Amino acid sequence: MAIQQTPDGRWKVDVEPVKGRRFRKTFKTKGEAQRFESTCRIKCIETPDWSPRPADVRRLTALVAAWFDLHGHSLRDGLRRRSKLDALAKRLGDPIAARLDPQVYAHDRRVRLEAGTTAKTLNNELGYLRSVFNELRGLGQIDYQNPLALVKPLRIQERELSWLTAEQIAELLESIRSGCDNPHVEPIVLICLATGARWSEAEKLKLTALRAGVVTFSGTKNGKVRSVPITAKLHNLVVRHWKRHGAFTGSITSFRRALARTSIKLPRGQAAHALRHTFASHFMQNGGNILTLQKILGHSSLAMTMRYAHLSPDHLSDAIRFGPLASFDTLSTPNEKAPENI
Structure with a gap:
């Protein structure tokens, strides 16, 4: 018999529509079993090599392993x-x-957010997990929709970019020179301030990365190589440093200690990255071009660079020239008569 009820109340299908091709599967209802039997008989007649794919019961860790084996290893x-x-x-x-239940994922995300995990970190993880399903579906490893496709990322409040004033730069350098036991910190800081490089980019510079007054950064965040010119004074300082101490080594901890000895207060997570913001902010304040800044920083989109546009002299002067008080010569104090608007 093709369909038979099992002792636990379920319905078992055991059908052989074509000699040598046998299909077995168990269902909760008799209707589901009958539909499966009918499908097997019709499909085997229309398409002799047809075979029902078994349900994908791989665990999430197994799927992650498959993603890494087929795609992730190349990242x-x-x-x-x-x-x-x-x-x-x-x-x-x-x-x-x-x-995978989106509600279970959302609950875990909420718990971690309340425990102090940043929204940006959680959004990154959501993107990574979506990528696993999307990549494997594109490779034919899975045939179902991404279960988290409709889960929205958390809305992130844009943070103010922190940058150092000239006085703060001088204070930081003095702290490094007077109390830092790591000789690599100062030249790395100077390179970041002079080129807008990320700390990791400057720290892993090779001896061949500096030629004719130009620093070339490779292995960057977006994978692109970029070159930025520096002054002859900084070029000579770095060359002398490498001859004496060798290539840069891990120095971020020493930098943070030097920063902690100053009066400078920066938001969480912006310690070394404030050096990059400092270059970009001073560049725009001194009249630099926003498109040039995009190339120097290596941003893939101009939208990222536009965060610094408000610091340009034209932008600042326009706020004064076109604001509602532009027609007033002076502003009166509470005890003074307001001047007539001429």
Whole structure:
């Protein structure tokens, strides 16, 4: 018999529509079993090589492993992503990936947000997890929709970019020179301030990266190589430093200690990155071109660079020239008569 009820109340299909091709599957209802039997008989007649695909019951960690094997290994931060994805899968209970419940994910996200994890970190993880499903579907590894496709990322309040004034730069350099035991900190800081480089980009510069007064950064965040000229004075300082101390080594901890000895207060997460903001801010304040700044910083889109546009002299002067008080010669105090508007 093709369909038979099992002792637990379910319905088992055992059908052989073509000699040598046998299909077995168990369903909760008799109707589902009958539809499966009918489909198998029709499909095998119309398409002899047809076979029903078994349900994908791989766990989320198994899917992450498949993603890394087929795609993630080629990414510059692939190992870091896999580590985060494995940790996320563990927190979610390593469910069957095809049955990942968006509500379970959203609850875990809320708990972590309330525990202090930043919204940006959580949005990054959501993007990584979506990428696993999207990439594997594109590669034919899965045939179902991304279960988190409709989950919206958290809305992030844009933070004010912190940058150092000339006085603060002098204070920071004095702290580094007077109390820092790591000789690499000062030249790295100077390179960041002179080129707008990220700390990691300056820290891993090779001896061949400085030629004819031009610093070339490779292995950047967006994978592109960019070159920025520096002064002859800084060029000679870095060359002398490398001859004496060798290539730069990890120095971020020493930099943070030097920064902590100053009166400078920066938002969380903007310690070393404030050097990059400082270059961009001073560049615009001194009349630099926004398109040139985009190339120097290596931004893939102008929208990222436009964060600094409000610091340009034209932008600042326009606020005065075109504001509602532009027609007033002076502003009166509470005890003074307001001047007539001429």
